[in-house]
Each structure stands twice: as C-alpha cells, then as structure tokens.
Amino acid sequence: MSYFSPTKGDRTAKPVETAAPEAKPTAAPLRTAEREIVSTLGAGLLITGNIVSTGGVQVFGRVVGDIHAAHLVVGKGANIEGNVRAQDVIIDGTFKGTIHGNVVKLQSTAMVEGEVYNRSLAIDQNANFEGVARRLSQPVEAPLDDQIAVKPSTPALVPEQPTTTAYAYANGGNGHATHDGGNMNSELPNGQTSNY
Numbered sequence: 597m598s599y600f601s602p603t604k605g606d607r608t609a610k611p612v613e614t615a616a617p618e619a620k621p622t623a624a625p626l627r628t629a630e631r632e633i634v635s636t637l638g639a640g641l642l643i644t645g646n647i648v649s650t651g652g653v654q655v656f657g658r659v660v661g662d663i664h665a666a667h668l669v670v671g672k673g674a675n676i677e678g679n680v681r682a683q684d685v686i687i688d689g690t691f692k693g694t695i696h697g698n699v700v701k702l703q704s705t706a707m708v709e710g711e712v713y714n715r716s717l718a719i720d721q722n723a724n725f726e727g728v729a730r731r732l733s734q735p736v737e738a739p740l741d742d743q744i745a746v747k748p749s750t751p752a753l754v755p756e757q758p759t760t761t762a763y764a765y766a767n768g769g770n771g772h773a774t775h776d777g778g779n780m781n782s783e784l785p786n787g788q789t790s791n792y
Contacts, residue, residue, distance in 0.1 A: 632666070639673060646678075648739050653682075655689070666738035668697075672705050683736050698735050 633651040637643060641657035652667035658675045668682040674689035685697035687706040700714040702723040712729045719725055 634667075648744050650739050650741055650744060664739050670706075672703075681736055683738055696732065696736050698732070 633649075634654060635649055635651065636654040637657045637659065639656045642660070643657070644660045646662045647653065647659065647665070648663075649665040651665070652669070653663060653665040654669045654671060655663075655674045655676060656671040660677050662679045662681075663676070664681045666682060667684045668680060668686070670676055670685075670687040670689045670691060672688045676689070676691045677693060679694045679696075680691070681696045683698045685695055685700045686703065687695075687701070687708060688703040689705070690707045692709045694710050695708075695712045695714070697712075697714055699716045700712055701718045702708055702720060702725055704720040704722040706720070706723040706725070708723070708725045708727065710727045712725075712727065713732045714729065715732050715735065717729055
C-alpha cells in the first residue's frame with residue numbers, strides 16, 4: 597500500500613476522450629439565438645406617432661404616441677404620453693397613459709400616471725405612481741415581423757372622366773356652338789361647316 601502518488605515513470609498515459617455533442621432536433625429556430633436589435637431614442641428627440649419594434653426600445657427623449665415592442669426601457673429624463681405594450685417594461689422617467697406588460701418595474705425616479713396592466717409589478721421605494729394596477733388576463737406578445745413589413749402603396753385610382761371640347765367660330769358675332777349627344781357640332785352662318 598502506497599500513500600504517495602505514482603512516480604512519473606509509473607504513470608500510464610490515458611487517452612483523452614471527447615464526446616461529440618448530441619444533435620437535438622428542433623422544430624423551429626430559437627429567437628434567443630438571434631441577436632436582438634435594440635433601438636435607442638436619444639435625449640433631445642421628439643417623436644409624434646406610433647412606434648412598433650420586434651426588438652427592444654430604449655427611450656431617453658420624448659414620445660407622444662403608442663409604443664409596441666418586445667422590451668421597453670424608459671430612461672431617466674424621458675417623457676412618454678400614450679399607450680405601451682411590451683413583454684418587459686422598465687420605467688425610470690415620466691409616463692402618462694396605459695401600460696400592458698408581463699413584467700413592469702417602476703424605478704426610484706419613475707413618475708407614472710395611468711393604468712398598469714401586468715402579471716408582475718415591482719415599484720421601487722421613491723417611485724411616484726398615481727393610477728390603477730390591474731392583472732393581465734393574457735400575456736403580452738412581442739410584435740411580429742409582418743406587423744412592421746413595408747407594404748407597397750398603390751396609387752389612388754381616379755375614375756376616368758368624360759372630356760368635352762367645344763369649338764366656337766365667330767363670324768361677326770353671329771356664330772354659336774351646340775352640344776349634341778356628346779359630340780360638339782358647330783353651326784356656322786352662311787352654310788359653313790367645321791372640320792373638327
């Protein structure tokens with residue numbers, strides 16, 4: 597019996613075995629494997645209108661309109677007036693409107709006025725929240741790619757209008773034009789006819 601490890605010469609080299617990773621069949625590619633795009637709206641920026649993003653959105657400026665995104669961060673100093681729909685919502689700025697989010701967090705400098713529909717709501721100690729918090733009946737889903745796809749615009753078709761052309765010939769002020777069944781016929785004095 598030996599209390600010490602074998603000497604260098606007594607050791608036998610063991611081959612290193614590397615196991616190949618098992619291939620797992622997948623039905624569809626996972627979205628988590630894709631790189632998520634985060635759009636940032638900087639301070640000093642005003643957007644009037646609706647925003648739809650399949651990825652995350654960070655707002656540090658002002659938005660007057662609705663936002664539908666996968667994730668939303670309203671930074672310190674930001675101001676949003678409208679409705680928000682996102683899976684995760686973190687508010688550190690000022691918000692007035694309605695929030696629909698699975699997970700909603702109001703940071704310590706948040707000022708929120710309105711309704712918050714959520715599955716999980718966390719309010720930090722110094723956050724200012726005036727409104728109503730309600731439980732979501734169904735979870736919020738991120739927007740789909742087809743919701744932001746650009747659809748080719750078709751020009752408005754103007755119905756073709758019938759055109760009318762009138763010719764008047766004056767011979768000393770005695771000529772006159774008549775309209776007869778869509779055709780313009782000019783009657784000229786002294787038996788003259790028009791070639792038009």
